[in-house]
Amino acid sequence: MKISILKESSKTKSALILIFWLLVWQTVYTIIGKDVIVPSPMDTFVTLSQLLMTQGFYKDVSATMSRVIAGIIISFAAGLGTAIAAHLLFIVKDIMGFAVNILKSTPVMAVIIFALLWLPSGNVPIFVCFLMCYPIVYTNILTGFESLSKDYIEMSQIYRIRKRDLVRSIYIPFVAPHIKSALSLTTGLSWKTVVAAEVLASPMFSMGYNLLNAKVYLDTESLFAWIIAIVALSMAFEKIVNWILHKGKKGAYNDRSKAYI
Amino acid sequence: MIEVKHIYKKFKKEYIFEDFSLSFADRKVTSIIGPSGCGKTTLLRMIAGLEPYEKGQISGINQRSISYVFQEDRLLPWLNVFQNIELVLKSKFPPQEAKLKVQEVLAQLDLSEAAEMMPDELSGGMQRRVAIGRALAYDADIILFDEPFKGMDSKLKSEVLPQLAAVWEKAEKTIILVTHDVTDARKLSDEVYELSGRPLKKVETPVD
Amino acid sequence: MRKRVLISILILSILMAGVFTGCAPEAEELLTAPVKIGSLNGPTGIGMVKLLEEPDKYQVTMYQSPDEVVGKIISGEVDVASVPSNLAAVLYNKLEGDIVLIGVNTLGVLYIVENGEAVTDISDLKGKTIVASGKGGTPEFILNQLLVNAGLDPQKDLTVNWLMNHTDVASTLMAKEGTIAMLPQPFTTIVTEKNPKVRVAVDMNAEWKTSQKTELPMGVLIAQKSFVEDREADLTIFLKDYTASVDFVNSDAEAAASLVSEYGIIPDALIAKKAIPQCNIVFIPAQDGKADLVSFYEIISAMDPKSIGGTMPDENFYFKGIK
Numbered sequence: 058m059k060i061s062i063l064k065e066s067s068k069t070k071s072a073l074i075l076i077f078w079l080l081v082w083q084t085v086y087t088i089i090g091k092d093v094i095v096p097s098p099m100d101t102f103v104t105l106s107q108l109l110m111t112q113g114f115y116k117d118v119s120a121t122m123s124r125v126i127a128g129i130i131i132s133f134a135a136g137l138g139t140a141i142a143a144h145l146l147f148i149v150k151d152i153m154g155f156a157v158n159i160l161k162s163t164p165v166m167a168v169i170i171f172a173l174l175w176l177p178s179g180n181v182p183i184f185v186c187f188l189m190c191y192p193i194v195y196t197n198i199l200t201g202f203e204s205l206s207k208d209y210i211e212m213s214q215i216y217r218i219r220k221r222d223l224v225r226s227i228y229i230p231f232v233a234p235h236i237k238s239a240l241s242l243t244t245g246l247s248w249k250t251v252v253a254a255e256v257l258a259s260p261m262f263s264m265g266y267n268l269l270n271a272k273v274y275l276d277t278e279s280l281f282a283w284i285i286a287i288v289a290l291s292m293a294f295e296k297i298v299n300w301i302l303h304k305g306k307k308g309a310y311n312d313r314s315k316a317y318i
Numbered sequence: 319m320i321e322v323k324h325i326y327k328k329f330k331k332e333y334i335f336e337d338f339s340l341s342f343a344d345r346k347v348t349s350i351i352g353p354s355g356c357g358k359t360t361l362l363r364m365i366a367g368l369e370p371y372e373k374g375q376i377s378g379i380n381q382r383s384i385s386y387v388f389q390e391d392r393l394l395p396w397l398n399v400f401q402n403i404e405l406v407l408k409s410k411f412p413p414q415e416a417k418l419k420v421q422e423v424l425a426q427l428d429l430s431e432a433a434e435m436m437p438d439e440l441s442g443g444m445q446r447r448v449a450i451g452r453a454l455a456y457d458a459d460i461i462l463f464d465e466p467f468k469g470m471d472s473k474l475k476s477e478v479l480p481q482l483a484a485v486w487e488k489a490e491k492t493i494i495l496v497t498h499d500v501t502d503a504r505k506l507s508d509e510v511y512e513l514s515g516r517p518l519k520k521v522e523t524p525v526d
Numbered sequence: 527m528r529k530r531v532l533i534s535i536l537i538l539s540i541l542m543a544g545v546f547t548g549c550a551p552e553a554e555e556l557l558t559a560p561v562k563i564g565s566l567n568g569p570t571g572i573g574m575v576k577l578l579e580e581p582d583k584y585q586v587t588m589y590q591s592p593d594e595v596v597g598k599i600i601s602g603e604v605d606v607a608s609v610p611s612n613l614a615a616v617l618y619n620k621l622e623g624d625i626v627l628i629g630v631n632t633l634g635v636l637y638i639v640e641n642g643e644a645v646t647d648i649s650d651l652k653g654k655t656i657v658a659s660g661k662g663g664t665p666e667f668i669l670n671q672l673l674v675n676a677g678l679d680p681q682k683d684l685t686v687n688w689l690m691n692h693t694d695v696a697s698t699l700m701a702k703e704g705t706i707a708m709l710p711q712p713f714t715t716i717v718t719e720k721n722p723k724v725r726v727a728v729d730m731n732a733e734w735k736t737s738q739k740t741e742l743p744m745g746v747l748i749a750q751k752s753f754v755e756d757r758e759a760d761l762t763i764f765l766k767d768y769t770a771s772v773d774f775v776n777s778d779a780e781a782a783a784s785l786v787s788e789y790g791i792i793p794d795a796l797i798a799k800k801a802i803p804q805c806n807i808v809f810i811p812a813q814d815g816k817a818d819l820v821s822f823y824e825i826i827s828a829m830d831p832k833s834i835g836g837t838m839p840d841e842n843f844y845f846k847g848i849k
Contacts, residue, residue, distance in 0.1 A: 093600055093620040174698075178687055211368050212392045215384060216406035216456060226405055230396040259661070259688045261681075269688075273593055273662025274832045275600075275620045318401045 096278040105282035118290065120262040121182075121255065125247045125294070128186025132243060135187070136194025137236070143195075144202040157192040165189060169254045182254035182263070189250045190243040197242070201235030202228070226318055237302045244298045248291035319344050320365065320460070320492065325374035327360065334360065335371070340511065342378075347486060347493040349503035352513035358496040359389060361513070362462050365494065382460055385453035389464040391445050393437045393452075399424070400433040403452045410456070423455040427481060442469035447478065454485060463495045467502055479505060557760045560585050561753075562604045564595045567791060568692065568710055569632045569805035570608030570745050575785045576771030584764075588791065590691035592663045599625065605753040606764065608632075610663035611746045612833050615823055618843050619835030624751045628765070628845045630815040631772070632745030633806040634731025635711040636665055639718070642704045645727040648676040651706070655685040658708040659695050664744045665708055667826040667833045668730060674829070675737045699724060710744070712792055712801035719797045731806075738825060741818040747809075754845065762848050772809045779803055812845040819844075 079098055086097045108114045143150035168188050172181045205228065213223050255265020264287055271280035320342040327335040334357050342348045350358050363369035365376055366386050393402050400420055407416035424430045427447045437445055446469050453461055466482075467475050483506055486493055497503050503510045560583055565571045567588045577584040587604070589595045592613055598604045599617060608631060609617070617625050638645060638656070645651060651673070658665060670680040678684070689695050692713045699707040700721045708730075709717065717724045734742045747768075754761060775782040783792075783799035792798040826833045 091600070091621070173689075208388070208390065208392050209394065212386075212388065214368070215366060215386045216452075217383070217409055218406060219409045222405060222408050226397065227394065230394075257690070261685070269661065275596065275616050275835065276832065277620075318397060318405065 093275050093277055096281050100278045101281045101285070104278040105285060108279075108282055108286070114286075117262050117264050117267060118286070120260070121251060121264040122290070122294075124179075124182045124251050124255075124263075125186065128183045128190060128247050128251060129240075129243060131183070131187045132190035132194050132247075133236075133240075136191055136198055136239070140195050140198035140202060143199055150199070153195065157195055160188055160192045163188075165250055165253055169257050172254070173258055178258040178260040179263075181258035182251040182260070182265070185254040186247045186250045190247055193242050193246070194236075194239045197235045197239035198232060201232035205231050240298060240302060241295075244295045245291060248287070248294065252287055320378040320494075321376070322361070322365065323375045323377065325364065325371050325376070327357075327364065327369075327371040329360070338374075342492065342494055343509065344378075344492045345490045346508040347495060347506055349495040349497060349507040349510045350513060351497060351500055351503050351510060354498060356513050358513060359464055362386075362464055362494065362496050366462055379460065383456070383458035385456045385458040385461040387449050387453045387461070387463045387466055389468065391437075391449040393445060393448055395437050398434050398436050399429065399440070399448050402437070402448060403455050406452055406456050419455050419457075423451045426454070426485060427451045427478070443471070443474045446470060450478075450482070457489075458491070460492045460494070463493065463497075465497055466495065467497065467499065475502070482506070555763065557583055557763055558757060559760070561606060561760060561764050563587070564589060564598045564604035564607040566590075566592065566595060566608055566745075568712060568745075569635055569807050570747075571791050572712065572782070572786055572802060572805055573631055573772045573775055573807040573809075574608075574768065575782060575789060575791065576774050577767060578785070578789050580767070583767075590693065592660055599748070599750070602750065604750075605757075606747065606749045608745055608747055610660070610665075611743050611819060611822065612664050612667060612826060613662065614746045614748050615839050615843070616833075616835035617748065618839045619837055623842060625748045626751055626754045626845045627812050627819075627839075627843050628747040628749050628754075629812050630743045630745070630810040630819065631747050631808060632743075633808055634734060634742035635714075635744060635804070635806050636668055636730040636742075637709055637711075637714045637726050638706065638728035638730060639699060639709050639714055639724060640706045640727040641699055641702065641721070641724045642706075643725075644704075645706055648672050648728055648733060649678065650727075652678055652683045654706055655687060656706045656708055657687045657689055657695050657698050659689045659691050660710075661688045664826075665710065667829065668734060668742070668744075669708060670829055671738070671825060672730060672733050675733075711805045712798070715801035715804055716792065716794075716797055719794075719800060738821075740821045740825070743810075743815060743818050743822055746815075746819075749845075758848060765848075769809050772807055775802060775807055811847065813847065816844050 082095075082098050086095045089095050092100075139149065139153050143153055165185065168185050169181065172184050176184055209227055209231075213227060218227075252265045252268070255263040256269050257265075259266045259269050264283060267283050268280060268287075271277070271283060322338065322340045322342075325335045325338045326333060327338075340361075350361065352358050360369060364371055365379065366384055367379070394405070397405065403420045403423065404416055407419055410416075411419060421430070421433075424433055427450065429444070429447055429451060432440060432444060432448075437448070440448070446466065450463075450466055453463070467478070470478060479502070486506075495503065495507060500510075563574065563577070563584055563586045565574055565586060565588050567590055571586075571588045574584075574586060578586055587598075589598075592610050595604075595607050595609055596613060596617065599607050599609070600621065606628070611630070614625070614627050618627075638648075638651070645654075658669070660666070669686075673680045673683070686708075689698065692709060695707050695709055696713050696717050699705045699709070699717055703723070706727070714726060718726060731742055734740075749761065779799050779802045782802055783795045786792050786798045786802065787795035792801060820838070823834050823838055827838065831837075
């Protein structure tokens with residue numbers, strides 16, 4: 058392969074890399090030989106395209122996606138609220154700090170099993186997503202508040218800047234990047250936790266439920282097809298979120314600075 | 319008159335100010351010079367109310383507004399030049415008047431062309447001028463300057479110094495200037511004090 | 527003198543020959559290698575309890591849910607396994623014929639159990655939520671069929687909360703009042719004995735027989751095809767010991783109960799004694815059970831072909847017996 062081809066547009070490169078991995082998959086399939094462990098790429102894609110033509114697929118996808126969005130919204134609402142409270146009141150910071158540390162180290166599975174005991178199966182994934190994402194949101198935003206340099210605070214004290222200008226022109230623009238990074242971090246995580254919880258809680262309309270079914274009926278083509286769908290959607294979701302966050306020229310605050318004054 | 323009376327100030331376990339006193343005449347420019355790290359900035363901060371002290375009193379600053387030009391500029395990186403200055407005027411002036419004042423001060427310091435630029439697009443010297451402009455626009459009674467000409471080459475200094483001097487004379491403000499450059503101090507000030515020795519007890523040499 | 531010595535030696539030889547022949551271990555009792563068995567912790571496990579007493583011959587592992595056993599079959603970690611009858615067909619299809627159905631080992635043992643008084647008939651399940659476990663196995667399809675017979679839509683008219691195993695279902699049932707569950711034996715007896723508020727609401731096995739007019743072969747014994755073909759002698763020994771165990775369990779509930787509790791399958795021996803007779807433990811060789819299995823497969827695959835893995839297994843699925 059000529060070096061010149063490798064240096065070509067990244068789209069060609071991506072396509073070639075994809076083909077490479079498909080070949081790996083095909084090879085693994087041929088070597089293992091057991092359909093029930095690794096299905097053939099061809100069968101999987103056929104199954105996937107059949108799925109895409111069923112109405113049920115879209116119902117399940119939208120159910121899962123709404124849980125992801127709900128989980129993220131709740132995490133951010135709670136994360137922002139408690140971070141502000143923690144910044145203003147030390148006792149809140151201590152109390153929440155303890156809880157957040159525990160949550161951060163708790164394995165997802167444990168949370169799911171616990172939630173299954175007392176929540177209806179449709180809400181378990183949202184709850185689990187919230188518990189897993191909230192610590193990240195809280196920590197990031199709080200760090201944002203705390204890292205706001207004393208320098209700017211002193212400057213605002215000298216010039217007797219009004220509280221509302223302080224918030225609008227200093228706090229918000231400074232903390233905004235932290236909120237954005239929290240969002241970046243949690244998009245992927247929220248998908249994973251929601252789907253994992255759906256597999257165990259098996260609510261009727263969900264992508265996870267289909268993973269479970271595929272497993273118990275040993276329908277590995279469907280299993281792989283659903284996994285591909287989940288991964289693709291998760292990546293697309295993350296890309297869209299990142300695009301929204303980084304609209305505008307990189308580096309310069311430029312036009313957006315008007316929002317802060 | 320701003321009077322610093324018998325100030326005791328500790329830094330870590332040592333006293334850097336021990337029974338230190340000094341007065342600053344109103345509507346005059348007073349400079350404080352001395353080697354780096356001797357406490358000039360700390361003194362300025364104590365006057366501004368940003369730094370606590372163990373014993374003593376600073377009088378003559380109550381009820382009066384203070385502008386401060388920090389050693390590190392402290393411009394908000396996400397606002398442009400115009401907005402940085404405008405921000406501090408919002409609590410004092412109505413919006414239209416605030417905008418006029420900003421334009422005025424930018425003109426005074428030859429910064430009008432840079433009004434829409436962001437701080438990280440400016441040279442060190444220009445950022446300094448913006449910080450100075452902000453302090454001037456605020457129009458406080460007392461203006462404190464911490465190393466105002468840091469980052470300026472002699473050419474720029476020779477432009478800015480006279481601009482500043484003119485503004486000050488017209489405005490009749492009380493100005494306290496901290497710098498390590500004796501020449502600048504002499505050029506601009508009515509009185510120059512040198513700080514040296516540790517702990518600082520008294521001003522050593524009133525130099526003029 | 528020489529004559530006497532000769533005769534003594536002769537008699538001694540004959541005696542010794544006799545002794546040695548008597549002492550020689552019967553060749554058929556020796557396995558070439560231990561048999562690895564995967565079982566579920568219900569009736570199928572109980573039926574094997576005698577095998578647990580010979581750990582050098584039989585390495586038996588009890589699993590809590592069918593998909594664990596299924597995994598072990600696929601990976602080849604077990605030679606013989608107890609699985610729900612429909613999953614045997616699924617495995618046969620997915621593994622392209624690499625397993626053989628040896629026989630039926632559990633008949634109908636499924637019940638709707640309630641911590642309350644609301645349900646007396648299948649139709650009472652309308653609009654309710656029930657807990658169950660063993661998704662993908664026979665309970666799911668038996669339930670769906672009975673619901674359809676009662677005029678209900680399994681997708682729309684009720685909600686099933688699928689838990690991870692029967693023990694979890696039992697705990698939820700006993701703890702929360704108003705819970706309705708689908709449980710097989712011995713769990714049914716265990717929960718009703720432990721919590722007097724819990725009662726059997728519907729006997730699904732009777733319902734099935736009435737409406738479908740066939741038996742309900744819920745559990746079967748399967749083996750790896752390689753095991754059947756290459757280790758026929760071992761299979762024979764195993765079948766002999768296995769049927770003996772089944773007979774033992776069915777004839778002497780008390781003795782069986784103490785073994786069952788000793789090995790932790792049902793910890794409480796008194797409850798075990800009550801549960802064992804309800805467990806419908808049998809051993810019906812494949813050829814004898816074939817007719818009922820085929821009808822059962824036809825019924826459930828008509829509702830959902832995935833229940834048996836897409837196609838009806840052919841005759842090679844059913845063990846033909848020792849040659």
